Amino acid sequence: xxxxxxxxxxxxxxxxxxxxxxxxxxxxxxxxxxxxxxxxxxxxxxxxxxxxxxxxxxxxxxxxxxxxxxxxxxxxxxxxxxxxxxxxxxxxxxxxxxxxxxxxxxxxxxxxxxxxxxxxxxxxxxxxxxxxxxxxxxxxxxxxxxxxxxxxxxxxxxxxxxxxxxxxxxxxxxxxxxxxxxxxxxxxxxxxxxxxxxxxxxxxxxxxxxxxxxxxxxxxxxxxxxxxxxxxxxxxxxxxxxxxxxxxxxxxxxxxxxxxxxxxxxxxxxxxxxxxxxxxxxxxxxxxxxxxxxxxxxxxxxxxxxxxxxxxxxxxxxxxxxxxxxxxxxxxxxxxxxxxxxxxxxxxxxxxxxxxxxxxxxxxxxxxx
Numbered sequence: 597x598x599x600x601x602x603x604x605x606x607x608x609x610x611x612x613x614x615x616x617x618x619x620x621x622x623x624x625x626x627x628x629x630x631x632x633x634x635x636x637x638x639x640x641x642x643x644x645x646x647x648x649x650x651x652x653x654x655x656x657x658x659x660x661x662x663x664x665x666x667x668x669x670x671x672x673x674x675x676x677x678x679x680x681x682x683x684x685x686x687x688x689x690x691x692x693x694x695x696x697x698x699x700x701x702x703x704x705x706x707x708x709x710x711x712x713x714x715x716x717x718x719x720x721x722x723x724x725x726x727x728x729x730x731x732x733x734x735x736x737x738x739x740x741x742x743x744x745x746x747x748x749x750x751x752x753x754x755x756x757x758x759x760x761x762x763x764x765x766x767x768x769x770x771x772x773x774x775x776x777x778x779x780x781x782x783x784x785x786x787x788x789x790x791x792x793x794x795x796x797x798x799x800x801x802x803x804x805x806x807x808x809x810x811x812x813x814x815x816x817x818x819x820x821x822x823x824x825x826x827x828x829x830x831x832x833x834x835x836x837x838x839x840x841x842x843x844x845x846x847x848x849x850x851x852x853x854x855x856x857x858x859x860x861x862x863x864x865x866x867x868x869x870x871x872x873x874x875x876x877x878x879x880x881x882x883x884x885x886x887x888x889x890x891x892x893x894x895x896x897x898x899x900x901x902x903x904x905x906x907x908x909x910x911x912x913x914x915x916x917x918x919x920x921x922x923x924x925x926x927x928x929x930x931x932x933x934x935x936x937x938x939x940x941x942x943x944x945x946x947x948x949x950x951x952x953x954x955x956x957x958x959x960x961x962x963x964x965x
Contacts, residue, residue, distance in 0.1 A: 636698060641666045645674065648707075649681050655709060656687035659719065662708040666698065672705055681879075683818040685787075685803055686715040714787055714807050717741055721811045733788055740791050745812055755814050755835050756888050759842070762808045764857040766801060767848045770794045798845040802829040805844055809833065821875030828873065833863065838885040841869045849950075856919060859890035860952040860959040871954040891959070896922035904960070905936050912964060913941050921961040927951075929960075937964055 642648050642665050655663045667675070672694045679688045689707050696704035716727045716734035721741060727734045748761045773784040773795045783789035783800070790796035790804035802818055809816040815834035822828055823846070830843040843861035861869075866883045891897040898904040904924045911917045929951045937947045944964035952959040 635664060636666060636702075640664075641668050641702065643668050643670065645678060645681065648675060648678060652678060652682065652689055652707065652709070653686075656711065656715060657718075659725075660709060662706055664695065664704060664706045667703040667705055668701060670703075672703060675705065675707070678707075683803075683806075683820065685712065685806055685818055686718060687711040712786075713737055714803065717787075718807060718811060721745075737788050737792055741808065741811060744791070744808065749812050755833075756893070758812055758814060759809070759833055759835070760862070760890070762805060762812075763842065763844055763847070763859075763862060766790060766804055766808075766844055767853075767857040768855050770796055770801065770804070770848065772845065772848060772850055773797050773800075798823075799829045801845045801848070802831050805831050805842070817880060819875055819880055821873055823873045830861075830873070832880055832883060834881070835863075835888045838887060839881040839883040840864065840885065840888055841866070841873075841883055843869075843873070846952075856963075858952070858959075858961065859921065862890035863888045864954075864957070865889075868954045868957045871957075891921075891923040898922060898924050900924065901927055901933060905933075908962060909936055909939070912937055912962065913943055916943065918944070918965070919961070919963045921959060924958050924960055925956050927958040927960065934962065937962065 642651070648665065651663070651665065672692060675689075675692050678692070682688060687709050690710035691708045693706050693708075694703050695706050698704065713731065713734045714737070716731050717738045719725045720727050720734075720738050727738060744762070744765060748765050749758055753761070770790045771794060773789070775784065775795075783793055784796050785799040785803075786796075787800060787804040787807045790800040791807075796804070806816055806818045809831070817832040819830050819832055819841075820828075821830075823830075823843075828845070830841060830845065832839050833842050834840075840863035841861065842863060846861045847858040849858065863886075864883075865886050866877075868886075869883070886892055889897070896907075898907070901924055904922055904927075908920045908922065911920050929949075934947055934949055937944060947962055947964040949963070950961045952961075
């Protein structure tokens with residue numbers, strides 16, 4: 597009898613060990629989890645940060661406070677870098693906590709979300725959702741965004757016209773901040789600083805335009821890169837299926853131009869932008885068109901100085917416009933060239949000029965007094 601019990605015990609132990617080993621097979625663990633975990637499925641399993649970042653972006657715009665995913669081949673610590681690849685305009689990941697596991701292969705992680713002032717403004721303007729009373733700055737920014745869009749934008753406008761109106765509004769109503777050394781959460785880095793305080797650095801300019809563009813239904817992206825080797829931010833805008841760079845900060849040079857809006861970096865291609873700017877090309881759409889460049893659209897793009905001079909003279913002398921900006925290909929600044937403004941007329945006493953050059957693309961701005 598004891599021998600029978602011993603044999604049975606051995607068989608039972610072997611069966612239990614075999615069952616335990618069977619349960620450790622990843623395929624089996626996945627099958628069990630698909631029945632026991634409501635959210636365990638292919639669409640909720642992640643193996644790289646980029647995909648998680650895209651999911652986080654969607655969850656923020658959908659108004660989520662948190663969401664749960666499964667990591668495969670990744671440590672929880674690795675997703676603490678999740679915010680590094682995001683623009684953070686509407687929100688970011690706040691906490692990352694492992695709340696379970698599926699065998700040895702999958703880690704179940706909950707990510708909580710921290711929403712920005714911009715999110716509440718966007719959600720109120722686009723979806724009509726009320727802004728919480730606790731979000732004081734969001735209420736102020738919302739009123740400013742609504743006032744700008746009500747006065748600058750109307751339904752009959754094309755996206756190009758909307759872009760131009762909002763760009764010119766921002767450039768003429770915001771000054772590049774003198775207080776560039778601030779804490780990371782300072783208003784100078786946010787849309788609030790650019791639109792409410794009228795004082796911002798590049799991040800604030802780009803964030804303000806991104807918020808305004810998205811609120812009026814345009815397609816755009818917030819670009820993080822460098823300009824002349826310094827950290828910088830600007831926008832990419834989609835018009836008729838093609839993408840264009842827009843750098844409002846560099847269109848608002850110091851000293852401040854007052855009510856004069858420059859358009860040197862309004863809808864330019866990668867080829868022009870790369871002369872002074874760098875960015876991770878694979879992270880952003882290709883911009884290889886100049887169809888919607890400001891100067892081309894306005895008939896202010898010239899192949900040589902002689903054709904430029906004819907047009908500039910007609911505008912400044914015949915029509916009396918004291919300011920004229922245009923592109924001249926392969927132009928090198930020459931003080932003697934500017935004397936054409938005074939030929940056969942006494943309209944102006946003096947003329948000042950600025951040039952903004954990116955290779956063949958040379959913007960010349962004349963201002964006479």
